[in-house]
Each structure stands twice: as C-alpha cells, then as structure tokens.
Amino acid sequence: MKRIRIGLIGAGSAARGIHLPGFQLCEGVEVTAVCDRDAKAAEATGVAARFEDYQELLASGVDAVVIASPNHTHAEIVREAAAAGKHILCEKPLALNLEEARGMLEAVEQAGVVHMTAFTYQFTPAVNYLRHLVKSGALGRIRSVRAAYLMALSTHLLGWRSSREFAGSGVLADIGSHLIHLIRFTAGEIAGLTAAQRRFREDPSSDVEDWIAFLARLEEGACGTVEISRICPGRGAGITEEMFIEVYGSEGSGVFSLQDPCGLQVALGEDGRNPERGLTRREVPAEFLKIEGSPREVQAHPPRWGYRYDQAVQFVDSIRKGRAVTPTLHDGVRCQAVMQAALESCETGRWAEVAG
Numbered sequence: 001m002k003r004i005r006i007g008l009i010g011a012g013s014a015a016r017g018i019h020l021p022g023f024q025l026c027e028g029v030e031v032t033a034v035c036d037r038d039a040k041a042a043e044a045t046g047v048a049a050r051f052e053d054y055q056e057l058l059a060s061g062v063d064a065v066v067i068a069s070p071n072h073t074h075a076e077i078v079r080e081a082a083a084a085g086k087h088i089l090c091e092k093p094l095a096l097n098l099e100e101a102r103g104m105l106e107a108v109e110q111a112g113v114v115h116m117t118a119f120t121y122q123f124t125p126a127v128n129y130l131r132h133l134v135k136s137g138a139l140g141r142i143r144s145v146r147a148a149y150l151m152a153l154s155t156h157l158l159g160w161r162s163s164r165e166f167a168g169s170g171v172l173a174d175i176g177s178h179l180i181h182l183i184r185f186t187a188g189e190i191a192g193l194t195a196a197q198r199r200f201r202e203d204p205s206s207d208v209e210d211w212i213a214f215l216a217r218l219e220e221g222a223c224g225t226v227e228i229s230r231i232c233p234g235r236g237a238g239i240t241e242e243m244f245i246e247v248y249g250s251e252g253s254g255v256f257s258l259q260d261p262c263g264l265q266v267a268l269g270e271d272g273r274n275p276e277r278g279l280t281r282r283e284v285p286a287e288f289l290k291i292e293g294s295p296r297e298v299q300a301h302p303p304r305w306g307y308r309y310d311q312a313v314q315f316v317d318s319i320r321k322g323r324a325v326t327p328t329l330h331d332g333v334r335c336q337a338v339m340q341a342a343l344e345s346c347e348t349g350r351w352a353e354v355a356g
C-alpha cells in the first residue's frame with residue numbers, strides 16, 4: 001500500500017477537530033506538514049513540518065492537501081494546489097461566489113486530481129439511512145422537504161465569519177451550505193427559490209445575515225421550506241447545535257435530527273398509509289453506521305462526532321482508487337449555485353432560478 005502524505009492548510013477548529021483525527025485513523029497515511037499564518041495554531045497540531053506560507057507546504061512533498069483556512073482563501077489555494085498536482089479536500093463553502101467555485105472545479109478537473117468538498121454531515125449515519133429510504137422508494141414520491149439548521153448566537157460567529165469579504169455571507173455560507181448539500185443528497189436538486197434574510201445582531205463590525213429562509217422548488221417537483229438561523233436561544237452551538245431534515249413522500253416520511261445521529265423518526269408501510277399513526281424512532285441499521293471499509297470503531301468515539309472521521313477515510317480511498325466520489329467539488333459548486341440564488345432573491349424580492 002503506497003503511503004499517502006497529507007498537508008493541512010489552516011490549523012484551526014476544523015483542521016484539529018475533524019481532519020487531523022480522521023487521517024490518524026487511516027492506515028498508510030501521515031499528516032506530514034501543516035501551514036498556518038498563526039505559528040501557534042500550527043504548533044498545536046503537533047505536526048513536525050510547519051510553514052506560514054502554503055506555497056512552501058505545496059513544495060514540501062505532500063501528495064494531498066486539506067484546505068481548512070477561511071472561505072476567502074479557498075479559491076486561490078485550490079488553483080495553486082491543483083496546478084502542483086495535489087489531491088484536494090477543500091472545506092465548505094467552496095468559495096465566496098459561484099464564479100469562483102466554477103473556476104476551482106475547472107482547475108481540479110484540468111489537473112486530473114482527486115477532489116472533495118468537506119460536507120462533513122454527509123457521513124452522519126441517519127443521513128445515509130434517510131437517503132437510502134428515499135432512493136429505495138420507501139417514502140414514495142417526495143412531496144415536501146422541511147429543513148432547518150438552528151443555533152444559538154455564539155462567539156463562533158465573530159471574526160472572519162461575520163464579514164462578507166472573508167466569508168461570502170453569514171449563516172447561509174457557514175451552516176446553510178451543509179444543509180443545502182444534505183437536502184440535495186437526501187431529497188434532490190433545488191431548481192428555484194424565493195428567499196428573505198435578516199441581521200438581528202447589533203454588531204457594527206458585521207455585514208452578514210444571521211437569519212435566512214427560503215421556499216424552494218425541487219427538480220422532481222417537491223416543495224421545500226428551509227430556515228437557517230443563529231438567533232435561536234436553547235438550540236445550542238457546536239456539539240449541541242440542531243439541524244432537521246424532514247422528508248414527506250406519498251407513502252411515508254423520514255425525519256432526521258442532528259442530535260440523534262444514529263436514529264431516524266419514520267412512518268413507513270402501514271404507518272405511512274394510516275393517518276392516525278405517528279412517527280416512530282428506528283435505530284439506523286448497522287450497514288449505515290459507517291462507510292464501507294472504514295476502520296473506525298463505531299463505539300470508540302462520541303456518536304455526535306465520530307462519523308466525521310469517515311470523511312478522511314473516503315478521501316484517502318478516493319485517492320487510492322484515483323476516482324472522486326460525492327461530495328466532490330462538483331457538489332460544492334451545486335451548493336454555491338443554490339446559495340447564490342438565495343442571495344439574489346433576497347436582493348430582488350423575486351423567485352430566482354438556480355444556475356445549471
């Protein structure tokens with residue numbers, strides 16, 4: 001098995017909390033270099049080779065890079081890393097806007113490198129079970145999707161996340177990008193939408209929204225209502241935050257909550273047909289608890305966190321097989337197109353079609 005050398009660009013919370021422990025589980029893989037403008041952040045990773053400039057890291061003999069720096073840095077680093085022939089795992093949201101995201105996809109495709117967007121929640125067991133129920137037809141024809149990502153206002157939103165220049169937008173880019181990917185992953189593509197946004201925080205240093213919602217039309221005909229908010233006291237932040245995806249079909253329903261990553265509320269079969277029956281909780285079947293081939297011991301990590309490490313496992317597997325699988329940079333671009341349509345609709349007050 002060929003050894004894979006990984007370089008981390010950006011050594012903040014995502015790099016240390018998700019990527020580093022994920023790669024540590026992978027056999028034949030070593031994080032050999034780290035780059036951060038803040039030397040202390042790089043040092044805290046414990047990785048031996050440390051740089052302040054990502055160009056030096058690219059020249060240090062790594063096979064692949066993880067780009068976990070703030071959003072405004074992603075586009076340039078992806079282009080340079082692709083030109084240097086490195087496989088790329090780039091954090092979400094891919095870019096500040098759709099044009100930038102498309103340029104990044106073009107760069108990785110031209111370079112022929114393996115690519116992935118870090119839509120980490122795709123690896124949640126209950127999300128994969130929900131997708132399975134939809135794809136297998138157990139819910140019938142999907143009629144509506146009701147989705148929300150709700151958090152309390154926390155200091156997490158301060159710093160680069162509160163500026164359009166560095167983040168692209170507020171809650172939409174930061175947590176809405178995850179939710180949009182999961183709607184696409186479980187229920188289907190969003191074709192058009194009408195959105196509204198607000199900023200409730202009285203913070204002169206911020207120019208981004210902390211609440212945004214939209215009505216959506218899915219390509220297969222379903223309707224969607226989506227709310228993304230960081231003004232919900234009691235909904236937590238970090239490990240306590242909440243995300244829901246409710247999928248209602250002609251034959252049944254599936255309701256996902258991030259706080260129950262290994263369970264799903266469902267109405268299936270007779271429960272779906274009989275209006276007097278309610279939802280019941282099902283344990284996620286064993287085959288969806290981790291991705292195929294994952295070396296992760298399901299019980300070894302907290303249930304709200306451990307599945308995130310499968311992202312690194314899948315990236316490594318894609319590199320070994322030379323073939324990118326969802327979530328790729330293509331998924332990052334599709335998500336960016338939905339976000340762009342939402343921001344456009346907020347500006348114009350009209351329905352916006354999602355660019356193809």
Ligand SMILES: NC(=O)c1ccc[n+]([C@@H]2O[C@H](COP(=O)([O-])OP(=O)(O)OC[C@H]3O[C@@H](n4cnc5c(N)ncnc54)[C@H](O)[C@@H]3O)[C@@H](O)[C@H]2O)c1
Pocket residue numbers: 009010011012013014015018035036037038041052054067068069070071073091092093118119120121174
């Ligand atoms: N997939 C997920 O679940 C998840 C979770 C958290 C964050 N993220 C994403 O990860 C990215 C980073 O977020 P974070 O929470 O780790 O932020 P953070 O602020 O904790 O860390 C970012 C780090 O990048 C460094 N940095 C800034 N500019 C740099 C540059 N040009 N080159 C190298 N390093 C640079 C900063 O010094 C900082 O240490 C963002 O895109 C964010 O949206 C994703």
